[in-house]
Amino acid sequence: MDIFTQQIINGLVLGSIYALVALGYTMVYGILELINFAHGEVTMFGAMIALAVMGALLGTDLPGILIVLMGLAVAIPGCMALGFAIERVAYRPLRRAPRLAALITAIGVSIVLQNVAMLIWGKQYISFPPLLPVVRYEILGATITNLQILIIVLSCLLMAGLLWLVTRTKLGAAMRATAQAPDVAGLMGINANTIISITFILGAALAAVAGVMVAAYYGLAHYHMGFLLGLKAFTAAVLGGIGNIAGAMLGGLLLGIIESLGAGYIGDLSFGFLGSHYQDVFAFFVLILVLVFQPSGLLGERVAERA
Amino acid sequence: MSMLEARGLEVSYGQIKAVKGIDLNVNPGELVCLIGANGAGKTTTLKSLAGMLAPSAGDIHFEGKSISGRASHDLVRRGIALVPEGRGIFGRLTVEENLRLGAYARKDTTGIRQDMDRAYDLFPRLAERRRQSAGTLSGGEQQMLAIGRALLSRPRLLLLDEPSMGLAPILVQKIFEIIRRISAEGVTLLLVEQNAKLALEVSHRGYVLESGRVTLADEARALLANPRVRQAYLGG
Numbered sequence: 001m002d003i004f005t006q007q008i009i010n011g012l013v014l015g016s017i018y019a020l021v022a023l024g025y026t027m028v029y030g031i032l033e034l035i036n037f038a039h040g041e042v043t044m045f046g047a048m049i050a051l052a053v054m055g056a057l058l059g060t061d062l063p064g065i066l067i068v069l070m071g072l073a074v075a076i077p078g079c080m081a082l083g084f085a086i087e088r089v090a091y092r093p094l095r096r097a098p099r100l101a102a103l104i105t106a107i108g109v110s111i112v113l114q115n116v117a118m119l120i121w122g123k124q125y126i127s128f129p130p131l132l133p134v135v136r137y138e139i140l141g142a143t144i145t146n147l148q149i150l151i152i153v154l155s156c157l158l159m160a161g162l163l164w165l166v167t168r169t170k171l172g173a174a175m176r177a178t179a180q181a182p183d184v185a186g187l188m189g190i191n192a193n194t195i196i197s198i199t200f201i202l203g204a205a206l207a208a209v210a211g212v213m214v215a216a217y218y219g220l221a222h223y224h225m226g227f228l229l230g231l232k233a234f235t236a237a238v239l240g241g242i243g244n245i246a247g248a249m250l251g252g253l254l255l256g257i258i259e260s261l262g263a264g265y266i267g268d269l270s271f272g273f274l275g276s277h278y279q280d281v282f283a284f285f286v287l288i289l290v291l292v293f294q295p296s297g298l299l300g301e302r303v304a305e306r307a
Numbered sequence: 308m309s310m311l312e313a314r315g316l317e318v319s320y321g322q323i324k325a326v327k328g329i330d331l332n333v334n335p336g337e338l339v340c341l342i343g344a345n346g347a348g349k350t351t352t353l354k355s356l357a358g359m360l361a362p363s364a365g366d367i368h369f370e371g372k373s374i375s376g377r378a379s380h381d382l383v384r385r386g387i388a389l390v391p392e393g394r395g396i397f398g399r400l401t402v403e404e405n406l407r408l409g410a411y412a413r414k415d416t417t418g419i420r421q422d423m424d425r426a427y428d429l430f431p432r433l434a435e436r437r438r439q440s441a442g443t444l445s446g447g448e449q450q451m452l453a454i455g456r457a458l459l460s461r462p463r464l465l466l467l468d469e470p471s472m473g474l475a476p477i478l479v480q481k482i483f484e485i486i487r488r489i490s491a492e493g494v495t496l497l498l499v500e501q502n503a504k505l506a507l508e509v510s511h512r513g514y515v516l517e518s519g520r521v522t523l524a525d526e527a528r529a530l531l532a533n534p535r536v537r538q539a540y541l542g543g
């Protein structure tokens with residue numbers, strides 16, 4: 001087996017999930033200059049809602065794929081409502097407050113959501129039912145499963161759709177205008193509050209899909225899963241240049257690949273001292289390096305230009 | 308009846324009162340200018356008329372209805388457009404996207420198409436640069452874009468905040484020519500200008516603003532002849 005190719009494939013799968021979540025961070029930051037730390041929890045809710053729906057349908061004789069789709073069909077609007085509510089309840093009243101107040105609130109919302117999830121679904125891991133028969137394909141000496149292909153293809157479609165929305169539609173132009181100069185956008189007849197709500201809703205929809213992907217990929221979901229996932233996706237957004245949509249996509253994919261390659265070779269790199277369970281350190285290593293050497297990320301502009 | 312009428316308008320930034328109770332009216336079809344020194348409160352006045360700042364006291368009526376405290380995204384739909392000080396171009400959007408956003412509140416697709424063509428006729432330079440990002444335009448081109456964009460909302464009242472600011476004399480002439488043309492097409496205009504002479508020459512009436520108060524209001528011709536105005540704003 002070719003470890004390098006295998007880790008690139010695994011990295012692309014992870015990376016496309018990170019990218020979907022990173023988009024939510026970056027879109028909100030682009031408009032409000034707020035880091036919505038509760039976004040990881042929205043992803044967790046996506047997974048949990050979908051699993052709850054799937055669990056309820058498990059006894060029926062519906063085909064497996066349909067059960068998964070129904071889980072998604074409930075998780076997506078559920079997360080959209082959650083994203084909308086978070087902005088309305090927690091962030092909007094603080095729109096004119098100092099940045100630190102909003103940041104602390106974001107962390108607070110994140111903790112509240114974790115606890116709500118724990119109260120509803122408990123502390124135990126919830127397993128993703130084996131509804132999707134696994135098919136393996138061999139390419140270039142590595143293995144790729146049908147689920148991995150599905151995750152990559154679906155992520156690409158969603159990202160292409162988002163890019164189309166943001167760059168080619170009237171709503172997208174209004175979003176970019178609001179991000180750049182909300183006062184002037186108002187003069188055009190754009191209601192900044194509406195645009196901000198839409199931004200949260202779109203990010204949450206992508207997070208819901210990502211949450212279901214993670215649960216399907218690892219076969220598990222847990223009330224605490226949003227924390228690490230959110231932090232990694234935030235890292236991906238910073239790596240790409242926070243506020244930049246293409247950057248979040250690039251940052252997500254890159255981080256996924258760095259992490260996989262790192263996990264694949266960490267044993268060799270550390271002379272057998274560290275095992276692949278140290279995979280998570282790479283994200284934070286990347287985050288620190290970016291913040292120190294290139295805080296505007298790969299595609300971001302220098303902060304002064306944003307003013 | 309006046310198209311726009313402000314009574315006892317006051318606007319504050321926190322504790323600082325920038326506009327201290329002004330009365331002002333604009334009749335349909337008129338071109339009225341507001342002149343005054345730096346910091347007199349001209350921009351603050353326009354911003355409150357356009358809904359960007361809420362007045363702390365007083366009343367604003369537009370076409371007979373009170374609009375004080377209404378947000379700008381609402382006022383555009385009622386027919387008020389503002390070309391803000393400093394132009395307010397969306398630099399990362401293309402010229403075409405900027406123009407289209409001017410028509411954001413409209414639904415009449417064919418009308419918008421026609422008005423886009425009209426804007427490109429009025430400003431051929433913009434037509435050449437329609438796919439370019441607006442941040443790369445020169446100052447004069449950006450001002451034309453800002454005016455063209457405001458016209459795309461089909462305003463009945465157009466507020467212009469220092470459209471000639473920072474432009475070369477030849478472009479200043481061109482901008483004033485365009486203001487005359489917009490006025491001749493029946494749009495009511497309220498113009499704020501540092502260049503008091505040119506502003507009074509195109510206007511029907513004028514207001515002089517000093518430290519947040521209206522100190523003079525008259526026919527533009529009379530203000531041009533007024534010794535006090537000549538001395539303070541027209542260079543003697």
Ligand SMILES: Nc1ncnc2c1ncn2[C@@H]1O[C@H](COP(=O)(O)OP(=O)(O)OP(=O)(O)O)[C@@H](O)[C@H]1O
Pocket residue numbers: 320323325343344345346347348349350351352392501
């Ligand atoms: N955002 C703000 N916060 C606090 N004070 C402000 C703000 N904007 C303007 N001011 C103050 O309000 C007063 C009026 O300012 P305004 O911008 O309306 O003047 P102006 O007549 O447009 O001047 P200029 O000719 O320089 O554009 C000034 O004293 C200014 O310092």
Ligand SMILES: [Mg+2]
Pocket residue numbers: 349350351392
């Ligand atoms: Mg001003």
